[in-house]
Amino acid sequence: MESQITKNVFCTYTGDNEDVDTTVFFISGNPGLISYYHPFLSLLARHLADNGEIAGQEIPSFRIYGCSLGGFEVAEPSVAGSTSKPDTKDNTGDGNSLYDLEEQICFVQGKLNEVMRSVSSSTEKKQKVILIGHSVGTYMAMEILRRHREATAESSQSDVKVRGLPDFDITGGIMLFPTVMDIAASPSGQKLTTLLAIMPQLALIVSLFARILTFILPDSVLKAVIRTVMRNPPPHALDTTFTFLKSSGGVRQALHMAADEMRSITTDKWTDDVWGVASTKDPVAELFFYFGRNDHWIAEKTRDEIIALKGRKDGLGPKMFVCEDGLPHAFCLKHNEIMAQKVSGMIKEIALNKME
Known part of the structure; x- marks a missing residue:
């Protein structure tokens, strides 16, 4: 897989491509445009490229990959200067079908398998994956971890080869500002739920308003409005938001998915082996949870309950942290450097602990 950084895909390496056996697979929040995270992923790659040694062990090279979520892809300029349309599902014949949360999980898992299939075909090394999720991307990461564990347990090595499934281990997961339970109980979740009760067609109404406004x-005026509303965002955030608002279906996709999140992200859906709080012979992914303080997308009570019930005890379970640096939920707008430093340390710790 070649390095590429486009509006819809981010892929880079921290060392020689042929030496890489670990893929850092990033799953964005909502709205799911990967270009919001370009600075963060670039800084993360830079910190990981300065590998060196920790505790006498050499830090390996990494492949860092992320892509826009389904329904958020935007047209890319072609070599000749025209634009190419993104791939979208087409269940209704209009090419603009909306993805709910379950369909997004399948979309992301499909992308992961696609990436790892292309990697596995070019190397003899057993590949490893470290998932990183942000916001609702953490819920998708946990679900993908669960489904991968179940598929691996049910499939023999020969079955994997016959079905053409990629053979890899998910060795770790990093959940940034996680919204894995009871999202509707959060301050923003309560507001959105109330709006949806008043206006069940909120996604359609807001998307039509956005289309009229952008038309x-x-x-130049639209960018000035965005700059004012977002309080002078950095160039990448301004350009990405501009592209998002101008896209044919991005606004409706974001709200459609958000409404489904309110219905779907409720109680804990994962067994102890997925959380890593139970002893098991199977490989357990090492998990990190990084919570915000006063995060408007997770209730303080919900956060504290997750830490109390699932936080690491006796060497088992995720390592959980509550941010003391005042970082906002949308860290990818203005706080990429500090977040990249923190995440690179977590990745290095997982890689060292999972070295064969």
């Missing part, structure tokens, strides 16, 4: 306003 009426010149691009």
Whole structure:
């Protein structure tokens, strides 16, 4: 797999491509445009490229990959200067079908398998994956971890080869500002749930308003409005938000998915072996949870309950932290450097602990 950084895909290496046996697979939040995370992923790659040694062991090289979620892909400029349409599902014949949360999980898992299939075909090394999720991406990461464990347990090595499934281990997961339980109980979740009760067609109404607004306003004025509302965001956030609002279905996709999140992200859905709180002979992914303080997408009570019930005890379970640096839920707008430093340390710790 070649390095590439586009509006829809981020893929880079921290060392020689042929030496890499660990893929850091990033899953974005909602709205799911990977370009919001370009600075974070680039800084993460830079910190990981300065590998060196820890405790006498050499830190390996990594492949860092992320892509936009389904329904959020935007047209890419072609070599000739025209634009190419993104791949979208087409269940209704219009090419603009909306993805709910379950369909997004399948979409992301499909991308993961696609990446690892292309990698596995070019190397003899057993590949490893470290998942990173942000916001609702953490819920998707936990679900993918569960499904991968179940599929691995049910499939023999010969079955994997016959079905053409990629053979890899998920060795770790890093959950940033996780929204894995009871999202509707959060401050923003309560507001959205109330709006949806008043206006069940909220996604359609807001998307139509956005289409009218972007049609009426010149691009320069629209960017000025975005700059004011977002309080002078950095260039990458301004450009990505502009692209998001101008896209044919991004706004509706974001709200459609958010509404489904309110219905789907409720109680704990994962067994102790997925959380890593139970002793098991099977390989257990090493998990890190990084919570925000006063995060508007997770209730303080929910956060504290997760830490109390699932936090590491006797060497088992995820390592859980509550941010003391004042980082906001949307860290990818203005706080990429400090987040990249923190995450690179977690990745290095997982890689060292999972070395054969």
